[in-house]
Amino acid sequence: xxxxxxxxxxxxxxxxxxxxxxxxxxxxxxxxxxxxxxxxxxxxxxxxxxxxxxxxxxxxxxxxxxxxxxxxxxxxxxxxxxxxxxxxxxxxxxxxxxxxxxxxxxxxxxxxxxxxxxxxxxxxxxxxxxxxxxxxxxxxxxxxxxxxxxxxxxxxxxxxxxxxxxxxxxxxxxxxxxxxxxxxxxxxxxxxxxxxxxxxxxxxxxxxxxxxxxxxxxxxxxxxxxxxxxxxxxxxxxxxxxxxxxxxxxxxxxxxxxx
Amino acid sequence: xxxxxxxxxxxxxxxxxxxxxxxxxxxxxxxxxxxxxxxxxxxxxxxxxxxxxxxxxxxxxxxxxxxxxxxxxxxxxxxxxxxxxxxxxxxxxxxxxxxxxxxxxxxxxxxxxxxxxxxxxxxxxxxxxxxxxxxxxxxxxxxxxxxxxxxxxxxxxxxxxxxxxxxxxxxxxxxxxxxxxxxxxxxxxxxxxxxxxxxxxxxxxxxxxxxxxxxxxxxxxxxxxxxxxxxxxxxxxxxxxxxxxxx
Numbered sequence: 001x002x003x004x005x006x007x008x009x010x011x012x013x014x015x016x017x018x019x020x021x022x023x024x025x026x027x028x029x030x031x032x033x034x035x036x037x038x039x040x041x042x043x044x045x046x047x048x049x050x051x052x053x054x055x056x057x058x059x060x061x062x063x064x065x066x067x068x069x070x071x072x073x074x075x076x077x078x079x080x081x082x083x084x085x086x087x088x089x090x091x092x093x094x095x096x097x098x099x100x101x102x103x104x105x106x107x108x109x110x111x112x113x114x115x116x117x118x119x120x121x122x123x124x125x126x127x128x129x130x131x132x133x134x135x136x137x138x139x140x141x142x143x144x145x146x147x148x149x150x151x152x153x154x155x156x157x158x159x160x161x162x163x164x165x166x167x168x169x170x171x172x173x174x175x176x177x178x179x180x181x182x183x184x185x186x187x188x189x190x191x192x193x194x195x196x197x198x199x200x201x202x203x204x205x206x207x208x209x210x211x212x213x214x215x216x217x218x219x220x221x222x223x224x225x226x227x228x229x230x231x232x233x234x235x236x237x238x239x240x241x242x243x244x245x246x247x248x249x250x251x252x253x254x255x256x257x258x259x
Numbered sequence: 260x261x262x263x264x265x266x267x268x269x270x271x272x273x274x275x276x277x278x279x280x281x282x283x284x285x286x287x288x289x290x291x292x293x294x295x296x297x298x299x300x301x302x303x304x305x306x307x308x309x310x311x312x313x314x315x316x317x318x319x320x321x322x323x324x325x326x327x328x329x330x331x332x333x334x335x336x337x338x339x340x341x342x343x344x345x346x347x348x349x350x351x352x353x354x355x356x357x358x359x360x361x362x363x364x365x366x367x368x369x370x371x372x373x374x375x376x377x378x379x380x381x382x383x384x385x386x387x388x389x390x391x392x393x394x395x396x397x398x399x400x401x402x403x404x405x406x407x408x409x410x411x412x413x414x415x416x417x418x419x420x421x422x423x424x425x426x427x428x429x430x431x432x433x434x435x436x437x438x439x440x441x442x443x444x445x446x447x448x449x450x451x452x453x454x455x456x457x458x459x460x461x462x463x464x465x466x467x468x469x470x471x472x473x474x475x476x477x478x479x480x481x482x483x484x485x486x487x488x489x490x491x492x493x494x495x496x497x498x499x500x501x502x503x504x505x506x
Contacts, residue, residue: 066407094413104408108426117422118412170412 016075017042017174017205018063023072025058025229032058033069034229042173045206047216047237050226051252056209059226060176063207064096065089077173094122097167101179103159105151111138111162112147115169123170130169137165141195157188161195168199175199177208213256217241225249286471287478297465301478304461305486311375311450311457312443315382319443320436322383323390328420330395341391348388354449357381361453378450386443393439397432398424430501437494441487448483458482 018040025033032055040046048056061067062074065081074081076092084092106114115134119125125133138144141161143154151159160180167175177196181189193215200206200219210216216223216237223240225233227248233240244250287301288294330341351359361377364370372380401424409419429436451460462479466472 064411066410090413090415093411096411098407098411100404100408102404104402104404106405106408106423106427108430109422118414121418121422122413166412 015042016040017044017077018207019073019075020059020062021073021075023059023062023069023074025055025062025067025069031229033062036062036072036229036231038224038231038234040174040205040207042205043203044221045200045219046208046222046224047220048207048209048224048226049211049213049216049252049256050232054226055229056226057178058229060178060207060209063174063176064093064098066098090122094118094170095173097170097172097175099160099163099167099175099177099180101182103151103156103163103183105159105163105166107151110148110150111143111154114151114162115166118166118170133169134165137168138162140168140198141165142191155188156184157191160184160188160192164192164195164199174205174207177206177210179209179211181210181212211256213241213253225252227252282474283471284474286465286469286474297469297475298478301458301461301465301475301482304456304458305482307375307455307457308444308447308486311378311382311447311455312440315379315386315447316440316443318379318383319386319390319439322387324394326387326391327394327398330391331398341395345388345391348384351385353381353385353446354452356385357449357453360384374450374453374455377453378447378455382443382446382450385446386439389439390436393432393435394428397428400431401427433494433498433501437491437498440494441491444487444490445483 016039018038020036020038023033023036024031034055036055036059038059048059050056058067062069063076063081065074069082072082077095079088079092081089081092106117109117112131112134115137116125116127116130119130119133120127135144135147138147141164143158143161143165146154146158146162151162154162164175164180180196181192184192189212193212196206196208196215197219206219208215208220220237223233223235223237224231225235225240225244225246225248232246233244233249235245239245240249241253244253285291285294287297289298326341326344329337330345332338357378360381361372361374364377364380365372405423405427406419409423414423447457448459451457451463454460458479462475466475469475
């Protein structure tokens with residue numbers, strides 16, 4: 001298998017962790033993704049933004065194959081995910097953490113059990129090892145005291161931090177965030193963004209779909225701006241925020257920053 | 260409790276009218292030796308009613324789950340198998356199924372089936388189709404996000420079902436599952452037709468011996484009433500306990 005080269009000029013030296021090549025995804029008569037080509041290097045933090053319906057979520061859902069592309073290739077860590085057997089796909093997915101807009105915690109399990117399920121059933125850790133791991137990551141997201149509660153006893157911000165910890169317990173190589181703060185009350189957005197910022201500092205590779213432009217400016221190495229299923233701009237945050245190259249990008253920024 | 264009041268309300272007029280001489284309550288009166296013996300004889304059937312119903316419901320829950328899973332698979336052939344099973348089994352009346360299992364199955368299979376197991380098989384078979392539909396609905400009611408979360412953790416099909424989907428689905432289907440148990444307790448009376456010594460059969464036998472159908476069958480009604488009220492309050496208690504856990 002030949003591995004496609006990194007296309008982004010400033011990351012030629014780094015090994016690509018994720019490569020999408022000419023990915024198309026259609027929903028009935030609507031093209032959610034239209035010829036997406038994107039490469040993300042290990043350790044890179046990419047923020048994906050764009051108007052609603054532009055295909056941002058579909059893009060990151062194609063990376064862990066929650067959506068199967070209609071055409072094109074998706075490579076993760078040198079393996080073609082589209083062609084992977086379901087067994088291989090399952091193994092590869094453990095290396096890709098996913099944080100959802102609606103948290104998707106398991107409501108019938110305590111916080112601790114939410115965190116230990118994957119490590120025990122998928123990674124084969126013992127109950128003691130898994131619990132140690134879970135408590136370590138709960139500490140990382142600043143809610144060690146909530147271990148024995150059920151998700152519905154927590155605030156939205158706390159639930160989302162549990163969801164982040166749950167993904168981290170799989171010790172993934174890549175973390176995907178699908179609008180992680182869009183379902184949160186404003187006062188809880190900060191606590192989640194802070195946790196994500198701290199995670200970025202550990203060197204984790206992150207692809208984040210978000211409307212939080214402050215976070216994008218602070219944390220992102222690259223901004224990917226999408227519209228109508230296409231990548232319109234793929235550039236450094238300072239370039240995007242100060243001098244967007246496309247009229248669509250400028251219009252989007254104008255609307256989101258000056259509302 | 261409302262249930263006890265209802266039972267008293269129903270039995271009150273019957274007992275009172277017995278004083279007029281039209282009803283011979285002594286047949287089932289706990290005050291006389293003969294009445295007590297008759298009552299104990301009637302109550303003796305309870306053991307078999309319970310054994311029959313609970314064995315059948317346990318089997319039908321397992322069979323129902325096994326039938327439900329292909330019903331939600333992405334494979335068209337598997338889904339068709341599920342439909343055929345559910346539609347065919349549901350179409351046969353339970354009484355007919357009991358007769359066929361008891362008189363027909365031994366010939367077809369070349370085995371002997373006891374009255375008890377014939378009853379269990381027929382009840383479980385008939386109920387499994389309903390259980391399958393209940394489980395299918397329960398599993399399909401689980402939000403997509405739960406499946407996606409399980410998938411993104413790398414859980415396989417079995418783990419996903421066992422740890423994520425079924426615990427939530429079962430909680431949701433507990434009320435209809437409880438209804439099925441109550442239904443099963445009532446339907447077990449049909450097994451009397453092949454000679455199972457459960458509540459209804461005992462009552463029939465006593466009626467033949469004493470020739471007091473009204474009195475004996477009234478006791479039978481009360482037996483089922485009390486039994487089912489107890490069981491349904493048990494189901495409600497379980498539902499409450501399970502929903503408390505989440506709070």
